[in-house]
Amino acid sequence: MKFVGDPGRLRQVLTNLMGNAVKFTAHGHVSVRVVGVVQNGESADIRLTVEDTGIGIPEDKIDHVFGEFNQVEEASNRNFEGTGLGLSITRRLIEMMEGEVWVESKVGQGSCFGFRLRLPVDEPHGADAPCLPPNLTCALVVSEQSANCSILSRQLGLLGAQTTFCSNGAEALGLAVAPPDIVIVEGAVPDMPVADLAQALATSGCAAPMLVLSAEASVLMAQGLPPNVCRVLQKPVARRALFEALEAIVTDRASPTAPPEAAGPQKARLHARLDVLVAEDNKTNQLVFRKMVQHLDLDLRFADNGIEAVAAFRERRPDLVFMDISMPRMDGKEATHEIRRIEGDGPQVPIIAVTAHAMEGDREVIIAAGLTDYLTKPLRKAKILEMIDRYGATLPVADTG
The missing domain is CATH 3.40.50.2300 (Response regulator)
Structure with missing residues (x-):
């Protein structure tokens, strides 16, 4: 869907929150989630969160982070520099747009910054509905990142697909005994190259096409991949691009090779x-x-x-x-x-x-x-x-x- 708002200021807010999350996250992930609820077809409550697995904030310091020039003074925080203005500006911008900003955090586990806004709807609800590929009911996802598995689970759920997850190639070969409709490899496979996994699946009798999501898509393609790898998408992958790729793969396999x-x-x-x-x-x-x-x-x-x-x-x-x-x-x-x-x-x-x-x-x-x-x-x-x-x-x- 599309909404009426200030794209420049929202971009500034998102940049501040993402930059802050990346800055304090040495290991793990940073994820951005956007959800919305349409009210009477005219406006929507938009909720955006930026979650990280960084150093976290002590409970008694949480309110402190939104003050101008304030930074949490802790031993774990001294390796990171900055003025502390980003979060203060973020709060002021969201409040000027009549929204609400908050943070939840645990020391050593990470933080979740979020904001909520109500924005007018610019187009009818359902205009951005996903295309539903035919014959896609079961997907096998290979990924060692739990956060990425969670995102893919929700996205594939929109298509009505049941998803099975595994964290490495050996598990994938075991689960492919009951062949899925598609195999999605998210990121690098920890125990074998992607090409080897694709070849092993084909040799084992799994005829399912494979979709690979990679941060180094061009390098992977240049190395050469088995025929059952039908698409390689560059990460990060937009939801629409994922749906279009799935639809193309399933349609190609269901269609004759020539008119x-x-x-x-x-x-x-x-x-x-x-x-x-x-x-x-x-x-x-x-x-x-x-x-x-x-x-x-x-x-x-x-x-x-x-x-x-x-x-x-x-x-x-x-x-x-x-x-x-x-x-x-x-x-x-x-x-x-x-x-x-x-x-x-x-x-x-x-x-x-x-x-x-x-x-x-x-x-x-x-x-x-x-x-x-x-x-x-x-x-x-x-x-x-x-x-x-x-x-x-x-x-x-x-x-x-």
Whole structure:
């Protein structure tokens, strides 16, 4: 839902509370929770809390922390510096917005700062309701962080999914005996790499797709992951992004790999194993491309730059080339020019440009450089399959007798 308020001041309050929590939390976690209750469709009581597992505040000092230039003078607090103005400003801002601010804390266990406001509603209740993926009733979550498990439990509960939690890979393999609809890995797995867990689950007969939530998503993807890892999301993950990923995973598995009208020619050509060369210098993009076409029967080769692409062409002529335009050492246009020179007057292999440039006139420049067609980044599965079907289906199929 959307509300009417002062975003600048609310951002300042949240920054103060989160900064204070992070400052005094050396181990554990800091979590932010927002809940609201709509009143008669016109306003809502909004409650926001910032909880940490830091050093905590003595009970007789709690009221003291909201005073100007005040800080709790304790031995455990002397390693942390600051003026003590942040919480005082926070209280004044919330009170000016006719709200209430509070704190609960225990020494050595952490603190929970929160505030409550009533804000007018800017759109109808239910406008931000989650999409409910079909066939998602049971989820297995692997995470060693109890706070993150709690958050995921509530989020998956909104989808009507029953959730089973475990803290490591060994437990996950034991629980996967009754296969879930999806496996969600939250963070690093303490006893094995994510790729090893995915492979072990697949080997054990668990066919459930895997969704990985990682603070190092790009690094993880660049390392290469088994096919049952369907999505890797960068933490922190917004609730809407999580729901969209779940819906996409479940929908992809429930849908046929190709629309009926395209299945005929694509199946006929790919039965002869289309040889596809992909020139792309970004390892992550290589991994994404591989996953998008993993269900097709292809001979898939990769080149890291234009020089390697030309060498791969000389070694074995491909049926189709996807050519990144911007690459080191030799770019896509230069590589295409060299390939066309090698082909001479003979038949030309279809070369599909893959580029981040999508300005008016770019297509004409790319086609003039000798390329057959082009796609714009970011890569889209439907467009890649369309190109493979369009240009792969026009190639002659070897006579098998």
